[in-house]
Amino acid sequence: MHINSIGQGPDLVLVHGWSMHSGVWQPLVDLLAEHFRCHLVDLPGHGQSDWQPGDFELPTLLASLAKALSQKAIWLGWSLGGMVALAMTQRYPDKVKKLILLASNPRFVQTDDWPCAMAAEVFDTFSASLAVDQQQTLQRFIMLQAKGANQPRQVIKQLSEQLAQQHEPEPEALQAGLKCLAEWDLRDALTTVNCPTQMILAENDHLVPASLANYAVELQPKLRIDVMPGLGHAPFISQPQQCQLVIEQFLHE
Template sequence: MSGIHCETYGHGRPLLMLHGWAMHSGIWRQFARQLAEQRQVICLDLPGHGRSAPLARFEMPAIVEALLAAIPVPSFDLLGWSLGATVAINLAAECPDRVRSLTLLAGNPRFVREPGWPGVKPEVLDSFAELLSSDSKQTLQRFLGLQVQGLPHAKTVLQQLKQSISECDAPDFGALQGGLRILKQHDARDSLAALTLPIRVIQGDKDTLVPVATATALRNLQPALQMKVLPGAGHVPFLTHPQALADIVLGDD
């Protein structure tokens, strides 16, 4: 038993989807079912998130190992969102014979900003880590707020987010703390640059966590990757722009 919760919808060429930090598969279940009209969609809860068992330490090698043991098909297309995109890069690097293509949705191989690389300010993650130790609920509320910041219907989308994640308890502290550590410290740029499979990046031009300026930096790593920008979308385009996003994801079918 892998201890990883798996939800599967539809039939066809398998598409594996990995959610972001502090979330679970329920966050995009409606979108997954939309994609399942043409694909077999497999959603995994990251370790310690949703209905998946926690790891002794929420670290990338152990995360990838646990997920690989839970994937029910021999080969698949892979889509990762936010933290799930970082995990997806590492998973693809670990088993290139199983991953047919990689889609990074509002994701970044290096999440934090540094000279020559766009990203979120390190102090944003530092503040989350500091607050997490004293008030995990408030930390999660602040993170949800950042995901909808600047959107015209932010309150409505925020309510959708809260409703979707409320079906499960919050992730255990080790998973939350470990996820923030990965977002702040992990650098998957070399792994992404070394991949030879088809890669697609989908970003929203209103995303405050993964700035659209990442596009140029990513192309320097992978000149052949396909870049798609969703006008008016933020960090959760599967909630705000589901049809436009589905058209991109299913565009190769």
């Protein structure tokens, strides 16, 4: 697993979302690296990380991360990366000092008892399109992430540029990642988390609705929730300085 480390200070692990790679954190990481030692993870089959079938099986993935990142650290995960970080907190609590869930849902797809998520029919249609045309599906996903942002063109431009800077993710890795989004249910992990935890949501997010806040705090009353106004699924791209401020306020508590 490829991990790039930059900056000085307390250890901060950053885990990207579905279909992207660690480069997506620019320029937020430039700001954070002034005060933290940032460890930028490329998930299996993404960025510069190799892919082997089974790499996204949760016990395998968590064990790989635990081996590669031996130090206790703050964990910051975006979207799918937030689910990985939450699962890491449950499986290896000694590895996680504080947890930040950025535009991330412990249950990504709606169920009867979890309406604050993506509609199952929308997710299924999206998944089916990946098998037909991967490139077009990735572009559609970029558009979904930009939707609702106050500067959608900036988000589309930056996400597209980051995707183009690396080889496209392995098709099997993309399918495995979608399977994780469809099947993982980490609500129990959120309920039992025992380290300081922040959930950052975006007001206009079309993938992880801001209404999640009402449901998440019922699972974890100690959760700190920050909702960023006027932004979509990638608030750290639209407003990196504002996002840095929200993150560091929590970390310095």
